[in-house]
Amino acid sequence: MHDDEGLRERLVRAGVDLVAQEGSAAVSLREIARRAGVSHGAPRRYFPTHVELLSAIAREGFAGLTACLGAVPAGGSPRERLGGLARAYVAFAQEHRGMYELMFRHDLLRSDRLGLRETSLPLFGLLAELLAATGVGPGDQRAAAGALWANLHGIVQLWRWGSLPLATGTADVAELVDVALDAYAGPGAA
Structure with a gap:
């Protein structure tokens, strides 16, 4: 469970960084997954939408x-x-x-x-x-x-x-x- 919380936080942090660097329009599940170093499907486990x-x-x-x-x-x-x-x-x-x-x-x-x-x-x-x-x-x-x-x-x-x-x-x-x-x-x- 602890690893799940860490990954969820890492995904959010990657999204925050992406917004800061490229603006809100650049935010996509795929790009956040890439920046967090996980598969493109991983964010769906924590964020269904x-x-x-x-x-x-x-x-x-x-x-x-x-x-x-x-x-x-x-x-x-x-x-x-x-x-x-x-x-x-x-x-x-x-x-x-x-x-x-x-x-x-x-x-x-x-x-x-x-x-x-x-x-x-x-x-x-x-x-x-x-x-x-x-x-x-x-x-x-x-x-x-x-x-x-x-x-x-x-x-x-x-x-x-x-x-x-x-x-x-x-x-x-x-x-x-x-x-x-x-x-x-x-x-x-x-």
């Missing part, structure tokens, strides 16, 4: 994002903590492009293989909690948190595509993150 393998890899991404967000200092006002969280989220997305793309694939989140929702929803809950603690913004704080998250996600995507730097003339994504935070949580310290 492609979605289950992708979900296991995405779960590692959420663990990385959770660790990144956990490194945000706990001190300061809710607005300062929210700013730190937003900047860490965007930095993670920029540094782990392929993984970020994989983590938020609708088919994986919707299927909820391996409890991806259990991993991702607490992160949203933290965002909503901090936004509510600022005392600013519309009455429905979960909706406001959803809109802020959508803004951050949109900033990441549009920045990646080159649209935001072109349209805004902004050379620093942090400026756009600050504008989004100001819109939802009130102006931060200058």
Whole structure:
């Protein structure tokens, strides 16, 4: 049984590395098996479907994002903590492009293989909690948190595509993150 767990972990690690090097579109059972040094049929013993393998890899991404967000200092006002969280989220997305793309694939989140929702929803809950603690913004704080998250996600995507730097003339994504935070949580310290 121990060897089975080791092989399963090795397959996931090979998938994580593949996503980091070549992006989420490059992930296939055959390539992961090749990189893990096993037969192309071996991954099916642990991951009967492609979605289950992708979900296991995405779960590692959420663990990385959770660790990144956990490194945000706990001190300061809710607005300062929210700013730190937003900047860490965007930095993670920029540094782990392929993984970020994989983590938020609708088919994986919707299927909820391996409890991806259990991993991702607490992160949203933290965002909503901090936004509510600022005392600013519309009455429905979960909706406001959803809109802020959508803004951050949109900033990441549009920045990646080159649209935001072109349209805004902004050379620093942090400026756009600050504008989004100001819109939802009130102006931060200058």
